[in-house]
Amino acid sequence: MIIKKALTGLKRHSLSLIFLFAGSLLILFTILTLFNMIFRQLVLDTEGLLEAAADPVVIESILLTLYCSFLATLIATILGTPLAYVLARHDFPGKNIVESIIDVPVIIPHSVAGIALYALFMSRSPVGGAFSNIGIIFEDSMWGIVVAMLFVSAPFYVNAAREGFQSINPRLERVARTLGASQWKSFYKITLPLSVRHLFSGAVMAWARGISEFGAVIMIAFYPMIAPVLIFYRFTTHGLKGSQPIAVLLILICIVIFVLLRTTARYWEKKK
Amino acid sequence: MITLENVSHEWDDFSLKNVSFSVNKGEHFIILGPTAAGKTLILETIAGFYVPRKGKILLNGKNITRIPPEKRNIGFVYQDYSLFPHMSVKENVAFGLKMQKLPKREIETKVQDIMDSMGISYLDKRLPSTLSGGEQQRVALARSLVIDPDILLLDEPLSALDPRTRESLIEELKRIHEVRNTTTIHVTHDQDEALALADRIGVIMNGELVQVDTPYTVFNEPVTEKIATFVGVENVLKGKIICNEDGVVVVETGNYQIRALSNLKEGEVNVFIRPENIILSKVKLESSARNSISGNITKINQFGATFRIYIDNGLSALVTKHAIEELELNVGKKVYASFKATAIHLIKT
Numbered sequence: 001m002i003i004k005k006a007l008t009g010l011k012r013h014s015l016s017l018i019f020l021f022a023g024s025l026l027i028l029f030t031i032l033t034l035f036n037m038i039f040r041q042l043v044l045d046t047e048g049l050l051e052a053a054a055d056p057v058v059i060e061s062i063l064l065t066l067y068c069s070f071l072a073t074l075i076a077t078i079l080g081t082p083l084a085y086v087l088a089r090h091d092f093p094g095k096n097i098v099e100s101i102i103d104v105p106v107i108i109p110h111s112v113a114g115i116a117l118y119a120l121f122m123s124r125s126p127v128g129g130a131f132s133n134i135g136i137i138f139e140d141s142m143w144g145i146v147v148a149m150l151f152v153s154a155p156f157y158v159n160a161a162r163e164g165f166q167s168i169n170p171r172l173e174r175v176a177r178t179l180g181a182s183q184w185k186s187f188y189k190i191t192l193p194l195s196v197r198h199l200f201s202g203a204v205m206a207w208a209r210g211i212s213e214f215g216a217v218i219m220i221a222f223y224p225m226i227a228p229v230l231i232f233y234r235f236t237t238h239g240l241k242g243s244q245p246i247a248v249l250l251i252l253i254c255i256v257i258f259v260l261l262r263t264t265a266r267y268w269e270k271k272k
Numbered sequence: 273m274i275t276l277e278n279v280s281h282e283w284d285d286f287s288l289k290n291v292s293f294s295v296n297k298g299e300h301f302i303i304l305g306p307t308a309a310g311k312t313l314i315l316e317t318i319a320g321f322y323v324p325r326k327g328k329i330l331l332n333g334k335n336i337t338r339i340p341p342e343k344r345n346i347g348f349v350y351q352d353y354s355l356f357p358h359m360s361v362k363e364n365v366a367f368g369l370k371m372q373k374l375p376k377r378e379i380e381t382k383v384q385d386i387m388d389s390m391g392i393s394y395l396d397k398r399l400p401s402t403l404s405g406g407e408q409q410r411v412a413l414a415r416s417l418v419i420d421p422d423i424l425l426l427d428e429p430l431s432a433l434d435p436r437t438r439e440s441l442i443e444e445l446k447r448i449h450e451v452r453n454t455t456t457i458h459v460t461h462d463q464d465e466a467l468a469l470a471d472r473i474g475v476i477m478n479g480e481l482v483q484v485d486t487p488y489t490v491f492n493e494p495v496t497e498k499i500a501t502f503v504g505v506e507n508v509l510k511g512k513i514i515c516n517e518d519g520v521v522v523v524e525t526g527n528y529q530i531r532a533l534s535n536l537k538e539g540e541v542n543v544f545i546r547p548e549n550i551i552l553s554k555v556k557l558e559s560s561a562r563n564s565i566s567g568n569i570t571k572i573n574q575f576g577a578t579f580r581i582y583i584d585n586g587l588s589a590l591v592t593k594h595a596i597e598e599l600e601l602n603v604g605k606k607v608y609a610s611f612k613a614t615a616i617h618l619i620k621t
Contacts, residue, residue, distance in 0.1 A: 171350050171352070174319070174348070174358075176367065178319050178341050178347060179342075179368035179416070179419060180345075181371050182340075185371065194357065194358055199279075257488075
């Protein structure tokens with residue numbers, strides 16, 4: 001009787017059960033991969049981790065990574081916010097093409113992006129040459145890292161911001177204008193506060209994406225070494241034992257920062 | 273006073289064609305039209321969100337066609353109220369005054385005054401998402417009125433509300449209008465709303481303003497058959513004028529003759545008679561100024577509290593339940609449909 005009941009139950013919910021099982025496999029795959037590494041490092045080789053944390057080269061490269069990605073995100077925010085707003089509010093011929101162009105960096109191989117960036121920004125090219133005249137050099141410099149990160153992370157910000165702006169009824173801006181707000185004022189007083197959550201989470205995504213960039217960066221700036229490059233370098237010279245501690249350190253620092261950012265964002269919202 | 277002169281504009285799927293009308297100071301002007309007749313777009317053009325391709329908009333004699341919305345001093349209340357969701361009720365109401373950079377104390381007093389007069393002071397710290405439809409509507413009205421606009425634009429202000437709230441807001445709008453005398457342009461598809469509030473009505477269809485008149489004239493003497501159908505004149509008969517003696521016209525409809533008042537001398541006409549102007553009786557009502565036409569009831573339909581009686585002479589009447597019982601109306605029964613000559617409106621075809 002009970003078995004029969006259980007069987008009919010299984011049958012009735014068969015889709016949900018099978019999907020649930022298949023879905024958990026994917027989650028498990030992600031958790032297992034990261035947990036395995038972190039656990040092995042934290043528990044089985046604590047010493048190695050502490051050693052890496054005390055290594056000024058490692059710390060410097062991690063800080064450089066965070067800083068460069070921050071700069072790239074800042075640029076993406078400054079240039080991407082107006083672009084996202086225009087895309088959210090206006091229709092114009094060729095809009096589809098513009099939207100596709102924004103997504104291109106997401107789909108092309110990162111080494112290809114690196115080659116393309118290098119070709120454009122090397123000092124011998126017209127663009128790189130123009131920048132070197134005002135003292136900005138990209139090859140093997142921080143600026144090279146920043147442009148590589150900007151290239152791959154900007155789409156994340158622009159898309160999130162556009163979604164945010166789209167979610168705001170343009171009538172709110174219109175009403176604000178009938179009440180005497182200029183276009184700028186209504187953007188600043190209505191649109192921006194209402195989309196700040198989207199903009200913030202877009203910026204966090206872009207920042208995270210920048211930190212994780214490797215392929216595009218090494219093409220244009222192997223030095224100074226950002227953390228992913230250092231990890232790769234140590235892996236090729238010292239193997240897993242030399243590279244894993246840095247990897248775990250980087251991932252732990254990132255997790256802490258993201259949790260902090262999330263909490264701050266929530267706190268803001270609650271205050272509202 | 274605001275005047276639109278031959279305003280034409282095209283949007284992707286809609287266009288305004290040569291819209292011209294004037295609204296006098298202190299007037300409550302209602303633009304009445306079926307849904308999707310471009311009513312909101314007219315208001316948005318008046319508010320300044322679109323510069324019409326052709327035509328002019330004059331506010332108190334000044335051409336404002338190209339002036340940006342924030343410099344027009346025109347209040348706008350959207351159908352969905354469009355309250356700023358991140359601001360409290362009080363902040364919403366104060367927004368326009370803050371944009372004018374008035375001193376803090378003056379803002380405080382003005383906001384308090386208008387909120388008191390609208391009966392929404394108790395909501396001051398609440399966020400719009402926590403308000404009922406009626407409350408949101410009052411806040412939206414207060415927000416647009418606090419800047420003392422030259423013109424108030426209302427976009428279907430009552431259509432999203434339940435019947436009871438609607439009633440009370442109609443009263444509220446009347447009261448506000450009496451107190452503040454703000455020139456108002458109000459668009460709606462709802463005839464009751466128009467009848468209750470309008471000083472004058474402009475009927476819009478397919479982007480064209482087809483009739484501008486007093487409510488009485490629009491509802492009783494619509495200038496086209498389309499307007500007649502839209503405003504609810506549902507007895508439309510075709511006929512031919514036989515004679516006109518001193519303004520009293522006799523129209524032959526084929527089965528019977530109707531007496532009406534008109535200046536028309538001859539020709540084919542459409543005869544409009546509003547169903548609520550028809551009286552049913554068991555016996556013929558004799559009167560020179562009255563038409564009394566017999567027929568058999570073909571159908572009885574209930575509409576809310578009233579019943580609609582269809583008669584095989586092409587007429588239909590609205591009656592109460594009480595009348596049905598008293599006259600013992602039922603399908604097949606012979607009745608007389610009577611209506612005054614003055615209740616008939618003739619349009620040449």
